Amino acid sequence: MEEVRQLSPGALWIVVGISALLLLFGFQLYKFWIVLVSTVSAGFLGLSQGPVWGVHPVVGAIMVGLAGGILSLSLFRLFAFLSGGVTLALITGLVAPGPAELFVLFVVGGLIALLLERIWMALASSFLGAWLLGFGLLGLLDLGKKVDSLQWISDNHNLLPVLVGAATLLGAGAQYWIHRWSGSGQKPYNDLGQPLQGVGQGRYIPPNSGSRWGNPFGRWGHQ
Numbered sequence: 001m002e003e004v005r006q007l008s009p010g011a012l013w014i015v016v017g018i019s020a021l022l023l024l025f026g027f028q029l030y031k032f033w034i035v036l037v038s039t040v041s042a043g044f045l046g047l048s049q050g051p052v053w054g055v056h057p058v059v060g061a062i063m064v065g066l067a068g069g070i071l072s073l074s075l076f077r078l079f080a081f082l083s084g085g086v087t088l089a090l091i092t093g094l095v096a097p098g099p100a101e102l103f104v105l106f107v108v109g110g111l112i113a114l115l116l117e118r119i120w121m122a123l124a125s126s127f128l129g130a131w132l133l134g135f136g137l138l139g140l141l142d143l144g145k146k147v148d149s150l151q152w153i154s155d156n157h158n159l160l161p162v163l164v165g166a167a168t169l170l171g172a173g174a175q176y177w178i179h180r181w182s183g184s185g186q187k188p189y190n191d192l193g194q195p196l197q198g199v200g201q202g203r204y205i206p207p208n209s210g211s212r213w214g215n216p217f218g219r220w221g222h223q
Contacts, residue, residue, distance in 0.1 A: 012139045019132035023171040024178060026125020027118065033125075034079055035072050042068025077114060084113020084120055119172075126171030130164050 007015070021029065043065030050060025088109025089102050113120040142149040153160065 007139060009140070009143060012136050012143065015132055015136035016140070019129045019136055022125045022129030023133060023167070024129075024174050026129055026171070027122040027175045028179065030121050030125050031076055034076060035069050038072035038075075039065045039069035077117070080113045080117050080120060081110035083124055085110035087124070088112070122172045122175045123168060126175065127164070127168040129171055130167035133167070134160070134164060 022033075026033075043061040045068075046055075046060035046062070046064030047057045049064075050057040053060060055063075085106035086109070089106045092105050138147065138149040138152065141147040
């Protein structure tokens with residue numbers, strides 16, 4: 001939190017804006033975030049290591065950044081697997097501290113994240129957005145001398161997990177309704193692109209859209 005207190009007002013508002021996007025649109029934009037982070041990270045690597053490789057820093061940044069962005073297009077499911085495995089291992093680490101148990105939990109968490117990819121990405125992005133939003137808002141209040149953020153965290157350390165958990169569930173629910181509302185004005189179509197007869201207005205989601213496991217949320221747009 002000490003690092004957050006040193007950020008400028010503009011940087012804090014950027015944090016709040018990004019966290020709000022993650023909280024409300026994380027499921028729909030998570031592929032964009034993965035590509036963006038991969039491209040920027042690879043670009044910084046190329047910029048710093050370009051002279052070591054005998055390449056101009058700008059050329060190295062462009063080439064490595066482009067390669068990182070393209071490669072990330074095929075790593076979405078790997079990201080879901082790793083994030084699910086790490087999350088379950090961290091949550092249950094106190095109960096099963098042995099390396100063998102942690103490995104099993106890591107694999108199980110990754111498989112669950114793959115099976116429920118849409119639900120998992122909605123919850124994970126919502127959690128990250130809620131966490132960042134809390135830090136951003138506390139930083140702004142601290143900057144305005146309305147709250148001593150460090151003292152507030154110390155006094156409410158038991159309340160913080162509850163607030164973040166509640167915000168995570170609310171954010172995931174908001175993503176569900178936004179996803180459903182965004183397709184509510186479209187007519188459902190079958191796999192051949194023909195309008196379905198006798199079916200209410202809604203968004204048709206192909207059975208294998210986005211994941212070979214189908215859509216764990218169901219056909220959100222159907223009434």
